[in-house]
Amino acid sequence: MSVVAHGIRTLGVLGSGQMGLGIAYVSALRAKVPVLLHDRSSVQIQKGLELMDKLLEKDVAKGKIKAEEAKEARDRITVVPPVQGLSGLRDADMVIEAVSESLPLKQAIFSRLAAELPSDTILASNTSSISITKIAASTIPEGQSSASKEGLQSPARVVGLHFFNPVPVMKLVELIAAIQTSQETMDRAKAFAIACGKEVTSSQDVPGFVSNALLMPFINEAIMCLEKGVATRDDIDKTLKLGMNHPMGPLQLADFIGLDTCLAIQQTLYNGTGDSKYRPSVLLERMVDAQWLGKKSGKGFYDYSD
Numbered sequence: 001m002s003v004v005a006h007g008i009r010t011l012g013v014l015g016s017g018q019m020g021l022g023i024a025y026v027s028a029l030r031a032k033v034p035v036l037l038h039d040r041s042s043v044q045i046q047k048g049l050e051l052m053d054k055l056l057e058k059d060v061a062k063g064k065i066k067a068e069e070a071k072e073a074r075d076r077i078t079v080v081p082p083v084q085g086l087s088g089l090r091d092a093d094m095v096i097e098a099v100s101e102s103l104p105l106k107q108a109i110f111s112r113l114a115a116e117l118p119s120d121t122i123l124a125s126n127t128s129s130i131s132i133t134k135i136a137a138s139t140i141p142e143g144q145s146s147a148s149k150e151g152l153q154s155p156a157r158v159v160g161l162h163f164f165n166p167v168p169v170m171k172l173v174e175l176i177a178a179i180q181t182s183q184e185t186m187d188r189a190k191a192f193a194i195a196c197g198k199e200v201t202s203s204q205d206v207p208g209f210v211s212n213a214l215l216m217p218f219i220n221e222a223i224m225c226l227e228k229g230v231a232t233r234d235d236i237d238k239t240l241k242l243g244m245n246h247p248m249g250p251l252q253l254a255d256f257i258g259l260d261t262c263l264a265i266q267q268t269l270y271n272g273t274g275d276s277k278y279r280p281s282v283l284l285e286r287m288v289d290a291q292w293l294g295k296k297s298g299k300g301f302y303d304y305s306d
């Protein structure tokens with residue numbers, strides 16, 4: 001079997017939240033590629049870099065990596081400050097977008113990436129559920145034919161590369177082809193995920209792909225059990241942890257993923273399929289309305305204020 005070279009000499013990562021930061025971390029440490037890290041918020045970049053330092057220190061303290069390797073990985077990260085904008089990523093051979101789960105936001109970003117970066121830069125999205133085909137279509141400038149394969153802004157270079165949280169720990173990356181994605185884009189994106197130390201599965205471009213089409217109804221059912229008073233929070237989580245050997249119960253996992261992210265994915269599933277089995281629970285909606293977003297906001301199904 002021939003091994004495809006990913007050919008990524010420099011990676012761009014857009015978004016320095018928990019997913020973007022994790023992707024930057026495994027790319028710099030495992031794939032050993034220079035990473036251009038960009039976020040529109042300098043506060044978020046700073047937070048991300050602090051987390052990166054902590055993760056590297058922890059791995060050194062545990063003897064998983066040498067201090068030298070940690071330093072080399074850290075030196076591979078270059079911050080592209082907000083003021084430089086997306087054009088600061090133009091030296092990247094592939095950009096992985098990891099911003100919030102919003103179609104209009106991703107469409108706006110991909111349209112600008114296609115306009116501002118060289119025509120052969122692979123454009124990957126870490127979306128959890130949004131159609132890669134719709135994201136890819138946003139790279140076609142108004143007035144240009146969607147049939148055009150050559151030249152700038154070709155959607156054939158757009159692909160879904162879905163990492164899991166925490167990225168340094170979870171072994172999987174889900175690879176999703178839009179109907180426009182070229183085989184070369186798929187092969188190179190897959191080769192890059194493998195270089196990051198991940199195993200890769202493929203999914204069709206359906207709402208939620210395989211992972212979240214299965215996970216989110218499970219989380220939603222758990223929230224509905226709580227809402228209906230079927231069992232307490234602790235008993236719901238304990239049932240799944242001790243009865244099924246899940247590392248976290250579904251309510252704790254929802255907090256860990258972020259309740260806003262869970263809701264956004266569930267809305268994509270519900271709106272994309274029209275199937276009532278995906279309708280988000282009212283309790284989840286209310287908690288997001290209250291800005292109880294889980295671990296990241298200090299409050300969700302559990303309290304994280306300390």
Ligand code: 3HC
Pocket residue numbers: 055058062064127128163164165166167168169170211212215247248253257261
């Ligand atoms: N970042 C990096 N490393 C982390 C981490 C983080 N945020 N949290 C924990 N770890 C590491 C620890 O350092 C430790 O590493 P070691 O083996 O080298 O010592 C290892 O993970 C185990 O951590 P702990 O001993 O502290 O705690 P646990 O054994 O409870 O493991 C966990 C923590 C790995 C998060 C585990 O609870 C787990 O696997 N939970 C389920 C996570 C999951 O399902 N993720 C997928 C979410 S869905 C998703 O991301 C898709 C999206 O589209 C929604």
